[in-house]
Amino acid sequence: MSLLLEKKFLILTFYNIVANLTVPLTSFADVAVLGQLESHTYVAGVALSNVLFDYLFWGFSFLRMSTTGLTAQAEGNEDNKESFQILLRSLLLGLGIGVLILLSKTYLEEFGFSVLEGDEEVKSAGGEYFESRIISAPATLCNFVLTGWFLGRSKSVTVLVVTVIANLVNIGLNIWFILFLDWKAYGAGIATSISQYLMCAFFLVLLIKEKDHFFQVYHKIRIFSLKGYISLLSLNSDIMIRTLLLITTFSLFRNYSSGLGSETLAANAILHQLILIGAFWIDGAAIAMETVAGNLKGNNNLEGLRKILKMAIVSGFLISLLFCILILLPAGFLFELFSKSKPVVALAKEYGYWIAPVLIFGSFAFIFDGFFLGISEGKILRNSMIASSIIFFFPIAYLGKIQNSNHILWLSLSSYMLGRAITLGIVAYRRYFITRQRSFS
Template identity: 40%
Template sequence: MRQPLFTLQPPTFLRQFLKLTAINILSNVMVPIAGLLSVAFLGHLSDIRYLAGVALATVVFNYLYWTFGFLRMSTTGMTAQAIGRGDEEEALLIGLRHGILALLLGVAIVILQMPLRQIGFAMLSATTEVATAGEAFYNTLIWGAPATLINFVIIGWLLGRSQSDRVLILAAVNSGANVALDYWFIVRLDWASAGAGLATALSQYLMLLVGLVMLIQEVQPKQMRVNTQQLWDASALTTVWVLNRDILIRTFALISTFAVFTNLGSAFGTVPLTANALLMQVVTLAAYFIDGIAFATESLAGLFWGQGNVRQLKQLVLIAGGLSLCIGVLFAIAVVSYPDPLFGRLTSHIQVLHYLKQYVVWLLPVLGFGSLAYMFDGYFLGLTEGRILRQATLQAVLLGFMPSAIVAWYGHNNHWLWLALTLFMAVRALALGWRWLHHHYKTEATEAD
C-alpha cells in the first residue's frame, strides 16, 4: 500500500538533521563572509578596476575549481552510503582514491597555469586595466590549486561521515587566515588584487595542514597500509569515473551559466559588471546558508540510502525543502527591503550603488527557485545519482537560461539577463523536483514488491 506523501509525525532524525544543518551553515557562511570582506577591502580602494578585475578573474577560477567540485560531492555521497552499510574500509578507500585524484589534478593546474590563463581571459570581455588587475589576482591564487582540491576531498569525506563539527573548524581556520591576510596584503601592503589572490592561496594551505592532522588522528597507519592494496579495484574505479563524469558535466554547465551571466554584464560596461558582481555576492552568501541544508541532506540521504530506509528519505526531502525555501525567500526579502546597509559597506562608488538598486528585486525569484534546486542537488548527490543532476542542469541551461540570455545580449538589457538566471533556477528546481517524485514512487513500489 502506498504511503501518503505528507505526514504530521516528526521524523526520528530531525534533531540530527537540524544539528548538521546548523553546523554546516556556520562553517559555510565563514567562506562568503571572508569573500565579502575581501570585496570590501578592494571596493574601497581609489580605483574600481581592482574590484572589477577580481570579479572577472573569479569567473576563471569558477571553471577551474567548481568544475572539480565533483571531488567533494562524489566523496560525500559515496562515503555516506558506505557508512550506512557499515563498511568503514570502503569509506577509507573512497577518501584515498579521491585524494590521489585531487593531488594529480591540482599539480596539473599549476603546471598548465599559463595556457589556462590565456584561454580563460581570452573568453572574457574587459578593458585592459581591468584585465591586468584580474591577471594579477590569478597569478597568485593559482598556486593554491593543489591545496584547494585536496581540501574538497577532506571536506567531502568528513561530511559523508556526518562530522560537520570538524568541517566547521577547517572553515574557521581558512576564513580567519584569509581575512587577516587580506587586510595585511591589500590594506597594509597595498598589493591590491595580487594580494587578494595570495591571501586566499595561503589560507588554503593552512586549512590543508589542519585537515591532514585531523585525518591522521582519525585513521590508523596500519589501516592505510592494508587498504592501499585495494585502491585500484577496477569496478570501484569505474563507479568513481561514471559518477564524477556526470557531476563534472553538471558542474561545468552550471559554471558556464554563471560565467556567461558575468561576461554579458561585463560587455554592458564596468558599472553593470561591478553591480552584478555585488548582487551575485548576495546570491553566493545566501547559497552558503542554503547549502548548509543541502549538505545535511546529502549526508543523511546517502546514509539512509545505504541503509535502505526509503521512508526517512521521503521525510528528509520534505523537511529540507521547506526549510531551504523559507531561508532563501526570507534572505532575499531582507536584502531587497534594506539594500543600503549591505551594499554601502561593499563599495563607496555611488554610481554602482544607484545602478544595482534597479536590479536587487531579482534576488527574490533567483533565491526562491535556487533554494529548492540546491536542496535537490544535495539529495541526489547523497544517492550518487549523477545522471539525474546532469540532465536537469542541461535542461535548465538550454530551456531556461539561453533563450532569455540571447535576448539580453541583442537588446543590451540587464533585466533580461537577470530573467535568464531566474529561469535557469526555476527549470532546474522543477526538473529535479519531478525526478524526485518519480524516483520516490518508483523506489516505494519496488520496496513494496
C-alpha cells in the same frame, strides 16, 4: 527512528550553515576590501578572473560532492574500508588534477583572458589576481575531497572548525595585503592561496584522529583498483558535466554583464556575492540532505528518505525567505559596504530585488541537488542541468545581451533556477513518491 533522523538533519544543517557562512565571507572580503580602493577596476578584475577559477576549481567540485555521497553510503552500510578507499582514491585524483592545473597556469591564463570580455585595465587587474591565486590549485582540490569525506561521516563540526579558522585568516590577510601593503588584486589572490594551504594542513592534522579506524582496515584497502576508479570516474563525469554547465551559465551571465560596462559588471558582482552568501545558507540544508540521504541509501531506508526530503524542501525555502528579508531591507547600506563608487551602488540598488527570485527558486533546486548527490544519481543531475541551461537560461540571457538589458539578464538567472527546480522535482516525485517502493533494491 523518524525523530532521530529529523534531529540529525537539523543538527547537520545548523553546523553546515555556520561553516558555510564563512566561505562566501572570503569572496565578500575580496570584493569589500578592494571596493575601498578609489577605482572599481579591481573589483571588476577579480570578478572577471573568478570566471576562470569557476572552471578551474569549481569545475572539479565533484570531488566534494561525490565524496560526500559515497562516504555517507559507506557509513550507512557500516563499511569502514570503503570509506577510507573513497578518501584515498579521491585525494590522489584531486592532487593529480591540482598539480596539472598548476603546471599549465601560463597557457590557462593566456587562453582564458583572450576569450573574456573586459577593458584592458580590468583584465590587467584580473591577471594579477589569477597569478597569485592559481598557486592554491593542489590545496583547493584536496580540500574539496577532505571536506566531502568529513561531511559524509557526519563530522560537520570538524568542517566548521577548519573552515572558520582558514577563512578568518583569509579575511585578515586580505585587509593586510590590500589596505596596508597596497598589493591590490594580487594581494586578494595570495591571501586566498595561503588560506587554502592552511585549511588543507588543518584537515590533515584532524585526519590523524581517524587513525584508529584506519589501522583496523588498512590491510584490506586497495587504492589502485581499476574497478574502483572506473566507478568513481563514472559518477564524477556526470557530476562534472552538471557542474561545468552550472559554471557556464554564471560565466556567461558575468561575461554578458561586462558587455554592459565595468560599472554594471561591478554592480552585478556585488549582487552575485550576496546570492552566493544566501546559497551557502541554503546549502547548509542541502549538504545535510546529502549526508542523511547517503546514510539512508546505505541502510536501504527509502521511507525515511521521503520524510527527510519533505523536511529539507521546507527548510530550504524558509532559509531562502529569511535571507532575502534580511538582505533586501538594509540593501542600500550593504551595497555601500562593497563599493565607494556611487554609480555602482546605484546600479546595485536598481537590480537588487532580483536576489529574491534567484534564491527562492534556487532553494528548491539546491535541496534536490543534495538529494540526488546523496544517493549518487549523477545522470539525473546532468540531464536536469542540460535542460535548464539550454531551455531556461541561454535564450533569455542572449536576448539580454543583444538588448543590452541587465533586467533581462537577471530574468535569465531566475528562470534558470526555476528550471532546475522543476526538472529535478518532477523526477524525484515520479520516482520516489508515486511508485511508493519500500526499498532501493
